[in-house]
Amino acid sequence: MTQSTQQTSADLVQSAPSTPAQWPLAAEQWQRVSPKFAWVDVTIHLVWVLAAAAGYLVVLTLLGSPFRLFVHILVSAVLLLLLINALLSFRRVRAIGYHLRQDDLLFRRGILFERVIAVPYGRLQLVDVTRGPLLRALGLSRLRFVTASAATGVYLPGLPLEEAEALRDRLVELAETRRSGL
Amino acid sequence: MSSDTPWTRLHPLSPLLRGGLVLLVIIGVIVANLRDRLVELFVLEQYVQELDAGEPGELGDELGANGDVIGFIEFLAARQQLILAILTVLVFVLLIVAAAWLSWRFATFRITDEAVESRQGVLFTQHRRAPLDRIQSVNLQRSLLARIVGLTQVEVQTAGQGGSVELKYLGHRDAKLVREQILLATSTVARSHLTDDAQQDPGSLIDRHLRDAADVDIDPMASQTGALIRVPFGRLVASILLGTEVLIVLPIIIGIAIGARWLPTGSVLGVLVLGAILVSVLLSQLNKGFHFVLSRAEDGVRVGAGLTSTITETIPFGRIHAVEAVQPIGWRAFGWWKVRITTAGHEVSQGGQNRLQNVVLPVGEVDDVVRVFETVLHRDQEGAADRASALRDALTGSGAGFVRASPHAWVVLWFGRRRAGMRIEHTVPDTTHPSSTHGVPPQFSLRIRRGWFNRSLVEMPLQRAQSIEFARPIVHRLLGLASISAHTVLGPVLVRMRGLSLHDAALMFDELATAIVIAQLEEPIRPESDVQRLSLGARVNTPTPSTELGHFNESESHQ
Numbered sequence: 001m002t003q004s005t006q007q008t009s010a011d012l013v014q015s016a017p018s019t020p021a022q023w024p025l026a027a028e029q030w031q032r033v034s035p036k037f038a039w040v041d042v043t044i045h046l047v048w049v050l051a052a053a054a055g056y057l058v059v060l061t062l063l064g065s066p067f068r069l070f071v072h073i074l075v076s077a078v079l080l081l082l083l084i085n086a087l088l089s090f091r092r093v094r095a096i097g098y099h100l101r102q103d104d105l106l107f108r109r110g111i112l113f114e115r116v117i118a119v120p121y122g123r124l125q126l127v128d129v130t131r132g133p134l135l136r137a138l139g140l141s142r143l144r145f146v147t148a149s150a151a152t153g154v155y156l157p158g159l160p161l162e163e164a165e166a167l168r169d170r171l172v173e174l175a176e177t178r179r180s181g182l
Numbered sequence: 183m184s185s186d187t188p189w190t191r192l193h194p195l196s197p198l199l200r201g202g203l204v205l206l207v208i209i210g211v212i213v214a215n216l217r218d219r220l221v222e223l224f225v226l227e228q229y230v231q232e233l234d235a236g237e238p239g240e241l242g243d244e245l246g247a248n249g250d251v252i253g254f255i256e257f258l259a260a261r262q263q264l265i266l267a268i269l270t271v272l273v274f275v276l277l278i279v280a281a282a283w284l285s286w287r288f289a290t291f292r293i294t295d296e297a298v299e300s301r302q303g304v305l306f307t308q309h310r311r312a313p314l315d316r317i318q319s320v321n322l323q324r325s326l327l328a329r330i331v332g333l334t335q336v337e338v339q340t341a342g343q344g345g346s347v348e349l350k351y352l353g354h355r356d357a358k359l360v361r362e363q364i365l366l367a368t369s370t371v372a373r374s375h376l377t378d379d380a381q382q383d384p385g386s387l388i389d390r391h392l393r394d395a396a397d398v399d400i401d402p403m404a405s406q407t408g409a410l411i412r413v414p415f416g417r418l419v420a421s422i423l424l425g426t427e428v429l430i431v432l433p434i435i436i437g438i439a440i441g442a443r444w445l446p447t448g449s450v451l452g453v454l455v456l457g458a459i460l461v462s463v464l465l466s467q468l469n470k471g472f473h474f475v476l477s478r479a480e481d482g483v484r485v486g487a488g489l490t491s492t493i494t495e496t497i498p499f500g501r502i503h504a505v506e507a508v509q510p511i512g513w514r515a516f517g518w519w520k521v522r523i524t525t526a527g528h529e530v531s532q533g534g535q536n537r538l539q540n541v542v543l544p545v546g547e548v549d550d551v552v553r554v555f556e557t558v559l560h561r562d563q564e565g566a567a568d569r570a571s572a573l574r575d576a577l578t579g580s581g582a583g584f585v586r587a588s589p590h591a592w593v594v595l596w597f598g599r600r601r602a603g604m605r606i607e608h609t610v611p612d613t614t615h616p617s618s619t620h621g622v623p624p625q626f627s628l629r630i631r632r633g634w635f636n637r638s639l640v641e642m643p644l645q646r647a648q649s650i651e652f653a654r655p656i657v658h659r660l661l662g663l664a665s666i667s668a669h670t671v672l673g674p675v676l677v678r679m680r681g682l683s684l685h686d687a688a689l690m691f692d693e694l695a696t697a698i699v700i701a702q703l704e705e706p707i708r709p710e711s712d713v714q715r716l717s718l719g720a721r722v723n724t725p726t727p728s729t730e731l732g733h734f735n736e737s738e739s740h741q
Contacts, residue, residue: 008582008583008584008605009583009584009585009604009605009606009690009693010582010583010584010585010586010603010605011583012585012689012693013585013685013686013689013690016685016689018685019684019685019688019689023688024688024691024692103699103703104695104698104699112656112659113653113654113655113656114653114654114659115651115652115653115654116651116652116653116691117649117650117651117652118649118650118651118691118694118695118698119648119649120649120698120699120702122702122703123648123649123702147648147649147669148526148648148670148671149648149649149669149670149671149672150671150672151649151651151667151669151672152648152649152669154649178702178703
């Protein structure tokens with residue numbers, strides 16, 4: 001730990017050099033999930049968009065279209081945003097990454113709402129590997145890390161199954177050697 | 183062997199409180215209001231006809247004059263049906279008593295050296311088990327009715343979102359003994375004596391009852407060490423009236439009341455509803471702060487409060503994950519603060535007026551806040567004076583040594599930008615030097631200052647952090663800012679700093695990530711698994727209810 005009793009956090013921050021451009025890790029150091037997962041993500045989002053659009057159409061036909069123009073525009077805009085969101089899946093999946101450091105795990109997620117999370121190995125309570133029908137069809141799975149805090153929220157969707165299981169075993173092994181109390 | 187420990191019964195009056203009394207009251211209300219209808223249903227038409235007709239006959243006169251219960255009884259007596267009616271009522275009462283007795287007989291509990299278990303139910307048995315090493319806190323609750331009757335409910339809370347084991351109800355003294363037993367079994371500190379109220383001079387029955395009813399349940403040893411923190415009634419009332427809820431809602435109510443002439447009638451009704459809600463919220467705040475007492479028991483922090491329904495909560499040390507001191511704008515002139523905590527195992531979803539809802543100080547001055555932080559987080563470890571001055575500076579001073587929010591952060595932090603800051607605080611100095619009596623590794627806490635309308639200071643010991651998060655929501659991203667959070671168990675305290683510049687945030691993230699790894703490595707493995715279990719012989723057996731009643735008879739005969 002670099003902080004001594006004399007140096008406060010403010011001093012530390014002022015005396016430190018500027019942040020490297022690729023913080024916290026260089027791009028190639030991040031382990032990625034399989035790009036095939038993007039198709040699953042797109043599919044799920046598109047299904048939602050279609051369901052929403054279909055629902056809206058049903059409402060229109062049942063009620064005989066009583067809405068004014070701006071409501072139509074509003075709903076169309078929302079559907080368009082959802083569609084764009086769906087298409088961004090590829091970018092989004094590329095932004096998911098993890099990296100096993102010496103004593104903790106780094107996890108990254110999100111483009112518009114970027115998040116980086118560091119979890120010490122000893123804090124891992126359990127590791128969950130699940131596979132829904134879509135994931136199973138592509139040979140993928142979803143890995144979830146559970147700590148005592150619900151907010152930790154680290155999950156890796158779209159890992160190839162062998163990689164997920166290997167990672168799970170490795171994490172459990174690391175967690176066992178560093179386990180601590182709550 | 184744990185399976186040999188005998189099961190103990192609850193207090194015989196428990197079924198009454200668990201639902202019996204309410205049922206009786208409801209039945210009484212129904213009968214009083216629907217008396218005529220019931221009479222029509224169950225009794226001869228003759229009575230009704232005579233009453234309606236108001237005939238000038240002898241009986242008719244009497245009935246016409248007083249067509250109430252007494253008149254009904256006289257009517258029955260005249261018809262020799264009184265006995266039958268009395269018998270029916272008696273059978274009904276006996277059925278209720280039998281059901282209550284059955285429910286009492288099948289409700290038992292026991293404390294083994296592995297868990298606290300409770301069993302209840304006749305047809306559908308329910309067996310609840312709380313392993314001793316998962317117990318977070320043991321609470322005593324006494325509603326107004328329970329206090330009159332002299333009973334207390336013991337609630338054993340476990341970690342996680344699982345249920346808790348509730349013992350409804352025990353006599354007040356028994357409840358305290360049970361709590362001591364449980365805490366003794368879960369703590370690692372050996373004690374040479376138990377709190378022993380039963381051996382004090384009991385006095386007459388009425389004296390004892392009154393004392394029990396008024397009892398606020400403070401650890402007797404704590405009163406000597408001066409670890410008590412009290413809340414004067416005047417301060418409590420003033421603080422409630424100046425609190426955020428009142429400051430927001432009262433102007434709305436007054437505004438609508440003044441403008442009632444021009445507003446539709448619906449809004450006036452809305453004001454009444456709003457007013458009623460406000461009053462109930464204020465009353466519940468009063469209830470949670472009335473006669474508030476914070477003391478430090480050997481095994482944890484004991485918090486007690488309550489006006490109509492008292493509750494005492496015992497929170498073991500080590501379960502307290504984060505502490506927050508908040509000062510609403512209305513209290514700033516007086517310099518009052520409120521302190522609340524996040525504990526492992528507290529179910530946030532569980533509301534109800536019997537919960538203290540994680541508040542360890544409803545209102546207090548800066549000195550009180552410093553004492554609470556010290557009591558709750560540090561338990562007399564070295565360096566108290568340094569900690570106190572650092573805390574004072576963080577609360578009301580300029581916040582030396584804190585990493586500030588970026589100048590651009592006014593967009594997301596508004597007026598709170600000046601005050602906002604975070605700092606990794608060195609709370610316990612390193613005493614691992616061989617010459618010191620007990621080697622304590624240094625401890626670090628994360629402190630975050632924020633807010634303007636509601637000023638707050640959050641402190642979280644770094645051993646309690648589960649993970650660290652660096653986040654850039656859209657607005658932060660556009661401004662070149664970031665936010666840092668430390669994750670811990672679910673609770674009211676949010677450990678998060680927004681509006682940091684990217685450079686500062688990255689640095690703090692690295693620093694914190696390293697710190698929590700170190701803090702977590704230095705933490706001992708759960709002590710319960712390493713310390714020998716206390717011997718069973720030291721435990722005191724709670725008297726069974728029959729012995730308790732026998733005790734009453736005994737003391738009466740001595741009068």
